[in-house]
Amino acid sequence: MGSILRAAGLIRPARPAGFCPACRLSLSSRAARPGLSRPMLAALVVLVVAGCAWAVLIQQSRSMAEGDMGLGPIERFSTTWTVMMAAMMLPSALPVVVEFARTAEGRRRWQLATAVLPVTYLGIWLAFGVACYAVYMAAGMPWPSQAVVTGLALAVAGVYSLSPIRRASQARCSRLSALHGPLPFNPICGAVVVGARYGLSCVGCSAGVMVGMVLIGMSSLWWTVILAGVVFVYKLAPPRRMRGELVLALGLAALGAIYVALA
Numbered sequence: 001m002g003s004i005l006r007a008a009g010l011i012r013p014a015r016p017a018g019f020c021p022a023c024r025l026s027l028s029s030r031a032a033r034p035g036l037s038r039p040m041l042a043a044l045v046v047l048v049v050a051g052c053a054w055a056v057l058i059q060q061s062r063s064m065a066e067g068d069m070g071l072g073p074i075e076r077f078s079t080t081w082t083v084m085m086a087a088m089m090l091p092s093a094l095p096v097v098v099e100f101a102r103t104a105e106g107r108r109r110w111q112l113a114t115a116v117l118p119v120t121y122l123g124i125w126l127a128f129g130v131a132c133y134a135v136y137m138a139a140g141m142p143w144p145s146q147a148v149v150t151g152l153a154l155a156v157a158g159v160y161s162l163s164p165i166r167r168a169s170q171a172r173c174s175r176l177s178a179l180h181g182p183l184p185f186n187p188i189c190g191a192v193v194v195g196a197r198y199g200l201s202c203v204g205c206s207a208g209v210m211v212g213m214v215l216i217g218m219s220s221l222w223w224t225v226i227l228a229g230v231v232f233v234y235k236l237a238p239p240r241r242m243r244g245e246l247v248l249a250l251g252l253a254a255l256g257a258i259y260v261a262l263a
Contacts, residue, residue: 039101053087061221081129088228092235113187117195124199147263150215154256157208158249169204
């Protein structure tokens with residue numbers, strides 16, 4: 001069991017701390033004792049939150065009418081959208097959470113700062129969702145041709161995936177997953193800055209797909225899973241050559257055509 005936890009990164013070598021030079025000298029001759037990796041435990045908590053969000057989405061999809069295009073009141077949309085973003089986006093944000101926790105570990109209120117980072121990250125996605133909601137309502141949606149509009153939106157997301165903005169945002173996401181330099185004096189302020197910067201980079205990387213997600217609505221669990229997989233590839237897959245980007249763009253266009261055909 002210990003080897004499994006060590007391979008997962010949840011256990012790391014640790015030595016007991018002493019309070020005087022003599023104690024430290026005597027302890028240094030002992031074998032290192034395994035201890036829990038607190039940064040990895042913080043990531044595990046984030047992963048559990050994402051799992052709970054998926055459970056809520058599954059429950060909601062059973063109670064909502066399939067194909068319901070309306071977004072409902074802003075309060076319901078905001079709550080459902082936040083849960084959806086926690087399910088879809090938090091797993092791919094684990095690298096930056098772990099790196100931040102490792103950098104901030106041992107500093108005052110570092111646990112709180114580590115929790116602030118994903119909350120700030122979700123706040124950026126909530127702001128994006130509310131902006132989409134405002135445009136959706138201003139355009140008088142849903143329309144009779146909503147399925148066609150959604151299919152076109154997914155095709156446009158494929159074109160957007162080839163744009164310099166999307167590619168630069170993906171590269172920025174990768175850079176921010178490995179923090180460079182020390183954190184500010186206040187780790188909570190650092191968590192807000194890192195979470196906001198990472199969130200904005202993710203918006204630039206996945207905006208096209210998420211616009212399609214808004215148009216699809218909140219009741220389609222399978223489409224949520226499919227688009228979550230696309231976002232996961234966007235953010236965590238190694239850099240691809242243009243041929244790979246073209247395959248991904250054509251895949252999104254094909255998903256748009258499938259959506260229209262099934263609607």
